[in-house]
Structures are given as structure tokens and as C-alpha cells.
Amino acid sequence: ETGHFTYDPGFLSTASCRSSITYIDGEKGELLYRGYPIEQLAEQCSFIEVAYLLRNGELPTKTELEDFDNRVRRHNMLHDQMNRFFTGFRRDAHPMAVMVGVVGALSAFYHDVLDFSDAEHRTVSFIRLVAKMPTIVAMAYKYNVGQPFMYPRNDLGYAANFLHMMFGTPCEKYEPNPVLVRAMDVIFTLHADHEQNASTSTVRLAGSSGANPFACISAGIACLWGPAHGGANEACLRMLEEIGDVSRVGEYIERAKDKNDPFKLMGFGHRVYKNYDPRAKLMRQICHEVLQELGLENDRLFKLAMALEKIALEDEYFVEKKLYPNVDFYSGIVQRAIGIPTSMFTCIFALARTVGWFTQWEEMITDPEYKIGRPRQLYVGAPRRDVVPLDARG
Ligand code: SDX
DSSP, rough: OOOOOOOOOHHHHHHOOOSSEEEEEEETTEEEEEEEHHHHHHOOOOOHHHHHHHHSSSSOHHHHHHHHHHHHHTTTTGGGGGGGHHHHHHHOOOOHHHHHHHHHGGGGGGGGOTTSSSSHHHHHHHHHHHHHHHHHHHHHHHHHHHHHHHHHHHHHOOHHHHHHHOOOBBBBBOOOHHHHHHHHHHHHHHTSOOOOOHHHHHHOOOTTOOOOOOHHHHHHHHHSSSSSTTHHHHHHHHHHHHHHHHHHHHHHHHHHTTTTOOOOOOOOSSSSSSSOHHHHHHHHHHHHHHHHHHOOOTTHHHHHHHHHHHHHSSSHHHHHHTTOTTTTTHHHHHHHHHHHOGGGHHHHHHHHHHHHHHHHHHHHHHHHHHTOOOOOOOOSSSOOOOOGGGGGGO
């Protein structure tokens, strides 16, 4: 019993920690941030509001939100010397490699707030990370395509400013489309936190040694990069391009079921959800709205994805294994429609998840009972034996 939710004893033995941030009921397909259903947050709140909620535990009042939003806007620039980190990479470097390097390097710039027993130091670090991640992601994109970096605009909201830094150029004023702005904001919210997933567990384990949050979040970015985790949206779009046509869906469904074939249906299945990932439903809705706004209702890949989902959900293997679309199944299609290149999808996932990573890190280091993480192992190696001198080893 944890007050509101009950767990069976078997589950408790697998739990890595106690947390009050995010609750997932995998059987029901339910996701709550600080008790609020993700559906209501996506519908009624901005990402900045959700970021405040996740970190502070309560939704902000109007005044609190204005103050938080203003502080974020005034921290969205990067130290000018950090530009050199970007120019040190090859132009064709994967943007996630750039993110790991640049975010980790933030530790080298902010010695003024490294006393994490001080709540204000933690607040300043949180605001700096939330504010600078969009700037870093957009700079990684601009560097990749050979365009000049765009400075943030403090007259724009968080998502609009991100799209401005991504797609604006010094040559003409860029006014983000409100439908795309809302879509971006919801995409950030849907990716903000997800309890103890692989990358969050990485951040917690790194932080348990007392490492600073910038370095811990750089470790989280590295873990998220993997195709089984945050890299799945990029892999899912490549899979849809490879399938190419509804007539070939059956062939790939059979491959996904074949234990001798390493192929997995990208964007399908989940370690926790054994029902529809609520984020996937919201992402499909956002996808539909963006495609409609852009006159792409007949988008080939969207139609292919919906056909694939329908066929898979009627297949007894997927039904029996409880495999449903997850957050990554539609997120690539909507980001591609907005104009974001495939290689940037996981960077955007990392941008949003920085809120959850920081919040989970802070929950851990402010827990008086926390200790450095030290998982044990089951040793299955050689028994005790003596060294044979080199010239006697044959
Ligand atoms: C994210 O943890 C999080 O919360 C992560 C995340 C977050 O917000 O942080 O939600 C983000 O990482 C979402 C997941 C993105 N990854 C993908 O979409 C990649 C494709 N999915 C698979 O790699 C897989 O579903 C995993 C890795 C996500 C989960 O794999 P598991 O742990 O094997 O899942 P399972 O135990 O439910 O699988 C049951 C069976 C297994 O077969 P058997 O061992 O029973 O014979 O279903 C099979 C699996 O092999 N299976 C699949 C499959 N996913 C699971 N078979 C075909 N296609 C798939 N996609």
C-alpha cells in the first residue's frame, strides 16, 4: 500500500526506488504526472506548465507560471564560448553525439551553482537546463545543415522559440504556425517523464555518486540514443520507409513474429505497457492535426502506420504478447511533417526528458536515505584458481 496505489509484493522486489513524480499502470495504459492524467495535461497545459508541475509537485498559479516562464526566457542563450564545441564536430556528426558532448560541457561553465544541498542552486540549474536544451538542439541542427545559429527570441513562447531557432534564418522573419507550435508543445509534454526507464535510471545511478546534474543528464542522453529506447522513433520511420506499401505489411508482421529474425516492429511493445501507450493515442491525434493543417491528410507513411497498427492489433501474436503502439510509433511521422529531420527526433526526446531526468535526480539527492547505487551480480565465471607463470602456459 502506498496510500493511493497498491502493488503486489513481487512487484516491490523489482522496484529500484520510491518516487512521487510519475505513475504508470501498464495493464490499464494509464500515465499520471504528479497525479494528473497525461490526457488532461496535454489538452489543457503548456509544456512549461508541465515542467513546473513535474519539478515542484503542483501546477503553478498564474503568477508562478509567469515568473517561471520569464526566468526560463532569460536563460535560453548559451555562453558564447560554447559555440566552439559545435564547430569541433564534423558537420555530419550524429546530433545525439553533439548533445552528449555539449550538455556534459555545461558542467564546465556553471561552477557557481554546484552546491546541490542549496535549493536555489538546484533551481538555477533546472532553469538553465530547461532553457538551454532547445537552443542546444537547434544549434546542433543548424550546424549539421550548415546554416547560421539563430539566437533565441524572448518574445516567443517555449515551443515557438524552438521552431524559430530550428527553421528561422537571418534572411527573413520566421513566424511559427500556431498548429505546429501546439504540436511541438504537446510532443514535449508527452516525452517529459516516464518513471524509471533506462535513461532515467542512468541519470539516477550517475547522480547517486554526487556527480553534477549536467554530467548526469549527458549520461541519460547517451542511454536514450539506443534504438530500443529513445532512438525508436528514428528507427520506426526508417522501418515504415522500408516497408513502403501496405501490401508489404504482412511480410514484416511475420518477420516480427519470427524468433530467428532479429527484426522488431519499431514503435511497438513496451517493458511496462501491456495496453495501448496513452501517449501513442495523443501522438496519433497530434499527427492527424498537423497533417490536416499542412494539407497532407493523405501522407503515405501516416496511412501506412495506421494500416500497420490495425493489422498488428488484429494479429493473435501481438494480442497474446500484449504488444501495442508506444510513444515512438507516430512521433516520427509528425516530426517529419513539421520539417524535423529523422536524425533530430531523439534530440527532441532528450530536450523534453531533461525535465524528468532533472526532477528524478533531484528527488534522489534530496532523499535523506539515498546512497550511492551499487547493484550486485550473480557470478557465473571461473572458480578460484592459481596463476600459471607465462613460460609455463604452453
Ligand atoms: C521507449 O521504459 C520506458 O518507459 C521507455 C519509454 C520512455 O518514455 O522512456 O517509454 C520510451 O523506449 C519506448 C519503447 C521504444 N522501443 C521500441 O519501440 C523498439 C521496439 N520495441 C521492442 O524493442 C520492445 O518492445 C521493447 C524493448 C520496448 C520491450 O521489449 P521486451 O521487454 O521484450 O517486451 P516484452 O517483454 O513485453 O515482450 C514480450 C514478447 C517478447 O517475446 P517472447 O520473449 O515472449 O517470445 O514480445 C516480443 C518480445 O521479444 N516483442 C516484440 C516486440 N516487442 C516485444 N516482437 C516483435 N516486435 C516488437 N516490437
